[in-house]
Amino acid sequence: MNPRATPLALCTLSLNVPRGRVFLSSVTTTPVSDEVATTRRNNRVIGLLIAAAFVVILNETIMSVALPSLTHDLEITIAAAQWLTTGFLLTMAVVIPITGFLLQRFNTRPIFIAAMGLFSLGTLIAAVAPGFVLLLLGRIVQASGTAIMMPLLMTTLMTLVPAEKRGRMMGSVSIVISVAPAIGPTISGLILHSLGWRWMFGLVLPIAIIMLIIGIRSISNVTEPRVVPLDVFSVILSALGFGGLIFGISRISEESTDGGVTLIVSLVVGALSLAAFIIRQILLSRRDRALLDLRTFQSPTFTAGILMMVVAMAALFGTIILLPIYLTNVMGRDTIEIGLFMLPGGLVMGLMAPFVGRLFDRVGPRPLMIPGSIIVAGSLWFLATVGTAAGSSIWVLLGTHIVMSFGLALLFTPLFTVSLGAVRPALYSHASAIVGTVQQVAGAIGTALFITILSVQSQALLAGGATAGAAVAGGVSQAFLVGACIATALIVIAPFIGKPADMPEGGAPMGH
Numbered sequence: 001m002n003p004r005a006t007p008l009a010l011c012t013l014s015l016n017v018p019r020g021r022v023f024l025s026s027v028t029t030t031p032v033s034d035e036v037a038t039t040r041r042n043n044r045v046i047g048l049l050i051a052a053a054f055v056v057i058l059n060e061t062i063m064s065v066a067l068p069s070l071t072h073d074l075e076i077t078i079a080a081a082q083w084l085t086t087g088f089l090l091t092m093a094v095v096i097p098i099t100g101f102l103l104q105r106f107n108t109r110p111i112f113i114a115a116m117g118l119f120s121l122g123t124l125i126a127a128v129a130p131g132f133v134l135l136l137l138g139r140i141v142q143a144s145g146t147a148i149m150m151p152l153l154m155t156t157l158m159t160l161v162p163a164e165k166r167g168r169m170m171g172s173v174s175i176v177i178s179v180a181p182a183i184g185p186t187i188s189g190l191i192l193h194s195l196g197w198r199w200m201f202g203l204v205l206p207i208a209i210i211m212l213i214i215g216i217r218s219i220s221n222v223t224e225p226r227v228v229p230l231d232v233f234s235v236i237l238s239a240l241g242f243g244g245l246i247f248g249i250s251r252i253s254e255e256s257t258d259g260g261v262t263l264i265v266s267l268v269v270g271a272l273s274l275a276a277f278i279i280r281q282i283l284l285s286r287r288d289r290a291l292l293d294l295r296t297f298q299s300p301t302f303t304a305g306i307l308m309m310v311v312a313m314a315a316l317f318g319t320i321i322l323l324p325i326y327l328t329n330v331m332g333r334d335t336i337e338i339g340l341f342m343l344p345g346g347l348v349m350g351l352m353a354p355f356v357g358r359l360f361d362r363v364g365p366r367p368l369m370i371p372g373s374i375i376v377a378g379s380l381w382f383l384a385t386v387g388t389a390a391g392s393s394i395w396v397l398l399g400t401h402i403v404m405s406f407g408l409a410l411l412f413t414p415l416f417t418v419s420l421g422a423v424r425p426a427l428y429s430h431a432s433a434i435v436g437t438v439q440q441v442a443g444a445i446g447t448a449l450f451i452t453i454l455s456v457q458s459q460a461l462l463a464g465g466a467t468a469g470a471a472v473a474g475g476v477s478q479a480f481l482v483g484a485c486i487a488t489a490l491i492v493i494a495p496f497i498g499k500p501a502d503m504p505e506g507g508a509p510m511g512h
Contacts, residue, residue: 046156096151249444321446322479375404386480
């Protein structure tokens with residue numbers, strides 16, 4: 001050792017001397033603090049969850065453009081083919097309420113592996129399915145993994161990210177929630193134009209497997225699991241309630257061979273089971289044993305956010321299903337043109353989300369949500385003119401879809417951030433599960449409502465002597481008109497949503 005070494009340098013001598021070696025640490029080198037290391041770990045986990053969630057959520061709407069091809073290749077009816085989307089949503093609605101329990105009981109890593117493992121397995125089954133039954137099974141297995149992924153992402157983000165940075169991070173999550181479903185038809189159209197429908201799953205499969213491998217090797221456990229009871233009766237009621245409602249809603253637009261008995265029974269069983277489920281959760285929450293803790297709704301902000309989410313998601317999914325029908329049956333566009341038509345709107349939502357997140361952190365929800373609500377409602381009112389001189393141009397429709405996507409981008413990030421931030425941390429997993437359930441139910445309601453109105457109005461116009469194209473145009477116009485009336489509620493609710501109190505400059509108290 002240098003005899004002229006200073007006392008400070010001598011103090012840096014490491015006492016750890018493995019295999020006879022002495023290590024000197026430089027006085028100019030500062031070890032990475034635990035806080036920095038934890039932040040890097042958390043960012044890595046959230047980034048992986050966002051990427052994985054984007055892949056799995058993409059599959060919600062990827063089938064919409066493929067249904068005509070599937071009816072031909074698999075020799076099935078359009079009603080049967082629709083079950084590839086309905087079955088996906090149905091499974092999501094049944095599984096998501098259980099995720100509140102799963103996220104409390106198990107750690108981050110095994111939950112992620114289970115979600116991506118199920119999604120990868122379902123994608124494989126769908127890619128090699130020789131017929132409709134196995135293809136439907138693959139979609140159901142896919143949905144089981146998808147249902148777990150979004151609540152896992154939301155709960156992890158709310159647990160790890162400081163309140164003052166949630167808007168920015170939730171902007172990235174909004175890309176998953178809004179853009180992935182929006183560009184599903186685009187990707188589907190491009191694949192169908194050049195390849196077969198199996199490639200919609202074949203191209204996703206290696207990506208899903210890579211995500212799974214990365215997660216197995218690198219994802220960390222960032223939550224603290226605790227032993228919580230599972231109320232089996234609540235699981236059964238949840239499956240009957242949410243499953244029965246979505247099944248019944250999906251049957252509204254289908255031709256009935258039993259006089260509507262199945263439809264009525266499904267809706268009645270679903271409604272009664274859901275009512276029993278709600279009552280049971282209220283009773284169980286008094287002992288902290290609820291499968292889905294409904295005390296989240298004690299927050300007025302959370303409740304208002306959920307109401308807006310229902311309307312916004314119904315508008316998004318309804319528009320995604322109606323515009324391709326109009327472009328196909330009225331304008332005679334092919335799948336690749338329809339896919340490219342839907343792309344700009346999805347890109348707008350994706351590009352806007354990070355900026356909206358940063359703005360939210362600075363100005364709060366109202367300056368974003370009020371204009372967003374007006375834009376979405378106004379776009380739907382204009383889309384109600386399709387079939388007229390004003391709404392018959394594809395470029396006018398494209399511009400309207402882009403404007404509407406801009407409005408939705410102003411809504412989604414504040415909605416998710418404020419709603420989840422309005423409940424206390426102990427309820428994050430339950431709030432995430434409720435948000436996920438509402439998304440799926442609202443998407444199913446929006447799809448079924450718009451298609452039902454389209455079908456009823458089209459049949460009435462056909463009976464009156466209209467041509468097939470004119471009948472579809474009139475049906476689409478009527479569906480958008482009803483959607484516009486409902487979307488007007490967004491304008492009414494938006495001013496009442498404030499920033500939660502745990503965020504800087506928050507004015508709205510948190511409801512617990």
